[in-house]
Amino acid sequence: MxxxxxxxxxxxxxxxxxxxxxxxxxxxxxxxxxxxxxxxxxxxxxxxxxxxxxxxxxxxxxxxxxxxxxxxxxxxxxxxxxxxxxxxGDHVERELAMVKVAGTGDHRIEALRLAEVYRARVIDATTGSFVFEVTGGRGKIDKFIELMGELGLVEVARTGIVAIARGREAV
Structure with a gap:
């Protein structure tokens, strides 16, 4: 066997x-x-x-x-x-990503709407693009990036995971 x-x-x-x-x-x-x-x-x-x-x-x-x-x-x-x-045991993991999206018209409006749903903040804006800051778990960020891909994704920068144990004790 x-x-x-x-x-x-x-x-x-x-x-x-x-x-x-x-x-x-x-x-x-x-x-x-x-x-x-x-x-x-x-x-x-x-x-x-x-x-x-x-x-x-x-x-x-x-x-x-x-x-x-x-x-x-x-x-x-x-x-x-x-x-x-x-x-x-239980721990908290988070990541930060900056996501640049270019677009006009309906794509621009949809990008802003999705950013609100994903609690992403606009940290830079021009007449033709946005840079969003989004934090959360890896799955949330992956999905946000995937959705922005359909709306004019230009560039992504990610921090990587940071994590800390829950409770009173330190690592």
Whole structure:
């Protein structure tokens, strides 16, 4: 009897690291060297003294491979902590996108109407285009971009996922 391979599942990791040159390259290199894909990556300083950064990584892997990824990240010297928010429990994920749409007449009116439905804000406007800012889950942003594609989508810039655990405890 053949054993079926484990299915890949999407995971969101929060990695606390010393804010030093090269740490992001080392983490990305760890993923590259082992053939793991990074679907989304965000990083920012999180302490007043700018000594610690939080890296949020979204990747897909089987449970056993995810254990390996976490163990390998944990072994890197400037890494303080690695938390798999997906398995830890409830967490909140958000992304921001800026979406440029060009159009006139009915397409312009429809773009504004859809922006209102998706709670997107107009952050720049000319007589021939808009730049919308939309935040939310990946699915919401994907759908907004898809709809704008029918109305004159010109360009998209996305931040990637940021995530934080629910409740009183910090990562």
């Amino acid at each position: 053949q054993i079926a391979p484990e299915a890949a599942e999407q995971h969101t990791l929060a990695v606390l690291v010393d804010n030093e040159p090269g740490i992001l390259a080392r983490i990305a290199g760890l993923f590259t060297a082992r053939g793991y894909n990074i679907e989304s990556l965000t990083v920012s300083e999180i302490t007043q003294d700018k000594a610690v950064s939080r890296i949020t990584i979204v990747t897909s892997a089987s449970p056993s491979v995810m254990e390996q990824i976490i163990a390998q990240l944990d072994r890197l010297v400037p890494v303080h902590k690695v938390v798999d928010l997906t398995t830890q």
